[in-house]
Amino acid sequence: MRKRVVRVAVVAAMVALVLLATPLAVGIPRSFIADERGELERAALAAAVRVGAKSTGKKRSELPPGERDARIGLYDLAGRLRDGHGPATADAVTRRAMAGVVARGRDGQDLVAAVPVSTAERVTGVVRAADGTQGVWARVGLAWAALVGTALAALATGVLVARHQARTLSAPLEALSATAVAVAGGDLTARAGRSAIAEIDQVARTQNTMVERLTTLLEHERQFSANASHQLRTPLAGLQLGLEAAAADPGADLARLRAAIEEALERSRHLQQTVDEVLRLARAAPGPRLPERSGPLGELAESVERRWHGAFAAEGRRLDFAFEPGSETIRVPDRTAEQILDVLLDNALRHGSGTVGVTVREMTGAVAVDVADEGSLALEPGLVFARGTTTSRSGSGIGLPLARDMARAAGGRLTLVRASPTTFTLLLPMPEGE
Structure with missing residues (x-):
């Protein structure tokens, strides 16, 4: 599998490099030649401006001293070379420029740009700038070499990445296969481990x-x-x-x-x-199902009050517990009831206001625990127990749905009795014989 993954990755990288490098390789000489022609045109234009400025009032036009070392020539309208460097007679590109337009073209192995020289809005000559293509193709060759080197470096990087990814993909599958072989050999304790995929x-x-x-x-x-x-x-x-x-x-x-x-x-x-x-x-399902541990409500309330008294006192609020006569000794699934009360008191502390009262009442075959505060619920009552629905920006929308699910698992029910003041009631079945 590793070789297959590497082969596929390398082929994909090569195709991508070919598709990317081919247009670049074709475009490099065109771009360099266009740049060279632009340079020639700018040089010819600068020389034409200087010639026009210096030939005012003169019978003979000539290139300024600074232009004599370049391959720039000045031609008159008869097509004769008057000054500078170039063929003795004007070529086709230079003759096109005598019509008053900038001309570009080639003369043998040279790139040529010709710019007309105007004096008093009249063409008096042409400046010709030329350069050989050897230097341009030398730069093109260097660019192609750099492109090939970059492509090879990218391909090598792709191979390294592909080998790493092949190991990352194949190692978990090989471990999974080894686990399957162990199970097939009779080792039912073998389990597949986790991976990053x-x-x-x-x-x-x-x-x-x-x-x-x-x-x-x-x-x-x-x-x-x-x-x-x-x-x-x-x-x-x-x-x-x-x-x-x-x-x-x-x-x-x-x-x-x-x-x-x-x-x-x-x-x-x-x-x-x-x-x-x-x-x-x-x-039947393996193993006996043990009954849930139960305890008296009075002890549960003392434990909850000890845990939450300090948090409410720090906010300047009170937490009161009230029991109907005889309800302290009622036994309930204390671990489940304790978790549900923690959720309700946390909700009252975060989103409620004023004093929080917890009242325990005995009902026929069940015990009711009311948790009320002096605040008002702004949320729609039907959305209170919807998972992901929050009563404020600081909420997570998990606590109340979780409390409701725990109550159902214990055979009870958690409901919103009033929205203002906010009151929740937890109903738990009493054990048989109570």
Whole structure:
């Protein structure tokens, strides 16, 4: 897999580099030649301006001293070279410029730019600037070399990145394959580990779930086999002995035979019940379900009050607990009730105002815990328990839905009784016998 990933990445990088480098390679000489022609045109234009300024009132025009070392020539309207460097007679590009326009073109291996010289709004000559293409192509060659070097560096970087990514992708898959081989070899404790790739992690979680279910099924099968062999061995042995004894007695009369048959039928019914019970046990969830721990409401209230008294006092607010007579001793799922009260008191501290009162009331078959403050709820009552809905900017929209779900899991209910003043009521079923 690693070689395949590297190969695909390298091919993709090469295609991208070719698509990117080809237009650049084609455009480089055009750009350099255009730049060179622009330079020639600017040089010719500057020389033409100087010639026009210095030839006013003169019969003969000539290049200024500063232009004599460049490949710049001054031509008259007859096409003869008057000064500077260039062919003795004007070429086609220079003749086009005699019409009063700037001309560009080539003369053999030279790039040429010609600019007319005007005096008193009349063309009096042409300045020709020329340069060979050898220097331009030398710069083009350097640019192409730099482009090739950059492409090779990019390709090498792509290969390194592809190899790293190939290792990153293949290592979790190889580990996953090793885990599958271990499970196939009988090691049901083998589990796939986590990686940095979400999709592979999903496959690993699916495989782990499958192995856990297989382990559970195999455990049920082993338990069923052991239970069945243990529970059925004695009834089958008794049934067999009874039938053998009736068959071995040659003097048995009809009444004794009927009694043996009835006993065998009774043992058969017992065997059927045993099989049904063993099957039911095998289909049940593994392990007993322990009842939730419970405790008296009075102790729960003391623990909650000790934990929250300081937070409300720091805000200058009061926290009061009130119990109806006899309700302190009512036993409730104390861990669940404590978590729900923490959520409600935190909500009252953050979003409520004034004194917070917790009132415990006994109802028929249930106990009610009211948590009220002196504030008002601005949110729609129907949205209070919607996950993600916040009662203020500082809220997360998780606490109240979580409290409601915990109440449901304990067989109770959490409701908003009033929006102003804000009052929540928690109903919890009382244990049987209370």
